[in-house]
Amino acid sequence: MLSMRLRLCDLQKPEWRPQGGRWVNGKSWIEPANVPTLAMEINDDQAPRVRVRVRECKRDDADFITVVMEPGEARVSAGVFGTAPLFLVEKGGELHASWDLAALQPHLRADRLVPRVVARTLTRQHRYTSETLFEGVYRLTERASATFTASGLGLRYPEPAEHVLEPRSLRPGVDPLAALDDLLTGVIRDAPTVTGCVGVELSGGADSGNVVLAIKAARFPQVHSFGLLVGGNTGMQQRERRRAFVEHCGFRDTPVPAMQHPPFCPGGVRALRKPHDPAGAFYQEAFDVVREQAFARRCEVIFTGSGGDEINAHHSRTDVELPAPEPVPWLGPKTVRALAEVNDHLAPIPVLPVPTLMAFGMHNPGFLRAGVWPVSPLVHPRIVRFMEQLPHDYKRGKALFRERIRRAGLPESVAAPAEPENFLAVLEKGLRTYGLPVLDDMLKESVLVDLGYVDGKALGQARKEADTALTVPDLLCDLLALEVGLRSLM
Known part of the structure; x- marks a missing residue:
């Protein structure tokens, strides 16, 4: 959520001043992403120690990046949400950082890749780690910190986050649906919007459906819904489910036909060879259209249904076995050798689900590039903890999510569709x-x-x-x- 260039020599004499949306000191600068929901706070009361924090506005439990500078040292730390991970590289006594990997292009070398990260990418064995594809370029994972000194850049992982290991029994008389409704509506109502103009990704599934019901209850002044429509018979059913939600909630809807914007299509970021993160999402071209539409309608925040699968999953955090990867016949010798290291240097257990954080890294920079802040309420820590404690019968098949849609008065074909949408x-x-x-x-x-x-x-x-x-x-x-x-x- 910020970009910066720090020189150790500038930190010797802190004279930070605002200049064109940045805070500047000598040739060093710090700049928040150009998103209206972010605020930058400067504290230089203890000079020469200066603290800069970029955070979501209007939220007590906001996502943030903090930079603490003093002569000879700068320390960077992240919050638990991981909405837009920060990438860091140290070159020639300077620290360069950005939420947009492509902004670090002058420091990226395609001939200096990290073999195990390439192996993870080619075999779809993605892992949450500070490592990126590029040597010397690091991701600041959730709750992690980085220290920049004359000795270079050092990263420190946090302790593993604490989680509920097993579901608990409900107290007599407790209505878990009402509890979920209150939690979700509260998280959404706290979103960092100033004007109250928000958007929501509405696929028509149970995850986005539960989010839109809470958005309706939160009563924002203006809500726009956006959705990628898949083709064929599945797409017709998806269109009907989306229409039911839109009419029930009274949103202003903008459907985007995904078949018109498939991967590698003309006019997309990949076909145009625009600098971009090689680890970007498959459907980046289609989602870029959604982001442009959200910006055109002046949405400050866009809510997503990310994480619904993860918080409804039944698993043991003490005995997790990943599925065997699909064989990839075209792997070269360097990749084959690196496969033995795909589980090296991993980040500890985070607060949010690991797959969700990895998805944030692929999707969310695109929202910031469009000037829109993404919020995924289903994986707010309060809801993650609630779902961890919930008996599995309420999570199996997303039973509680589907019952909430039924109780809102929507038909069974919307609450539990026979054929969910997919992008195959x-x-x-x-x-x-x-x-x-x-x-x-x-x-x-x-x-x-x-x-x-x-x-x-x-x-x-x-x-x-x-x-x-x-x-x-x-x-x-x-x-x-x-x-x-x-x-x-x-």
């Missing part, structure tokens, strides 16, 4: 129509092949098989997105 047809169109030509180009010249991360011959065989296959292997999307993203930063 959108992915197939993107790969078949636009991805395979990218692969043809990659077979001629490739960063990943040249560096030994991908086997060119095996990739060529996969290309031949894709022509006659009923569907293009979706793991090719991970490969192509990584290749195109690396090229965009070169």
Whole structure:
């Protein structure tokens, strides 16, 4: 949620002053993301020690990044939410940082990658860690801190977060649905909006459905709903569910046909080779359209349904076994060797669910780029803790979420659809129509092949098989997105 350049020599004489939206001291500067819901606080009462904090406004339990500077040292720390992770790199006695990885482009080297991170990306074994694809470039994970001195940059993980290990029994007379309703509405009502103009991602599923019901109860002056529509028969059912929610809540709705904006489509960030994070989301092109629409309607905040699957999952935090990864036939020798290290250097257990935090890193920078602040109320710490304590019968199949939709008066086809929406047809169109030509180009010249991360011959065989296959292997999307993203930063 901030960008900055710090020079140790400037910290010797702190003379910070506002200048064009930044705070400047010599050639050092700190700037919040250009989002109206963020505030930057400066405390220099204890000079030469200066503290700068960028945080959500209007919230006591706000997300934040804090920078504490004194002669010879700067310390950066993050809150528990991880809404927009900060990327850090130290070069030549200077600390550069930004929520936007592409903003650090001058310091990124496509020929200096971290093999185990490449292996995680190509095999879809993503992990929450301070490591990024690029050597010397780090992510400040939730509750973590970084220290910048003449010796360089050091990162420190926090202690593992405490969680409820097993569900608990309900007290007699307790209505868990009413408790969830109060919690969710309260979290949404506390959102850091100034004008009260908000947006919500409405897919038509149980997660976004529960969010929109709470938004209605929170009574914002103006609410816009946005949704990516999938095609085919599934898309028709999704359209009906969305229409039911929109009419029930009285929102101003903007549907976006996802099939018109599939991965690698013309006019999208990847086709235009705009500098972007190679680890971006599959459907970045479609979500970019949603973000542009939200900004055009002057939404300060956009609520998402992220995390609904995670908080409804039944698992043991003391005995977790990840599923075996799908075989990837085109891995090169460097990637194969690095597979033994995919679980090295991981961040400790966070407050929020790990998959949600990783999704934030892929999706949320795009919202900040559009000038909109994303809020995911389902994974607010208060709701995470409530759901951890809830007996599993209320979470199995999202039973409590679905019952809340029924109790709102919406039909069973909305509360428990027989065929939930998915984006597989959108992915197939993107790969078949636009991805395979990218692969043809990659077979001629490739960063990943040249560096030994991908086997060119095996990739060529996969290309031949894709022509006659009923569907293009979706793991090719991970490969192509990584290749195109690396090229965009070169």
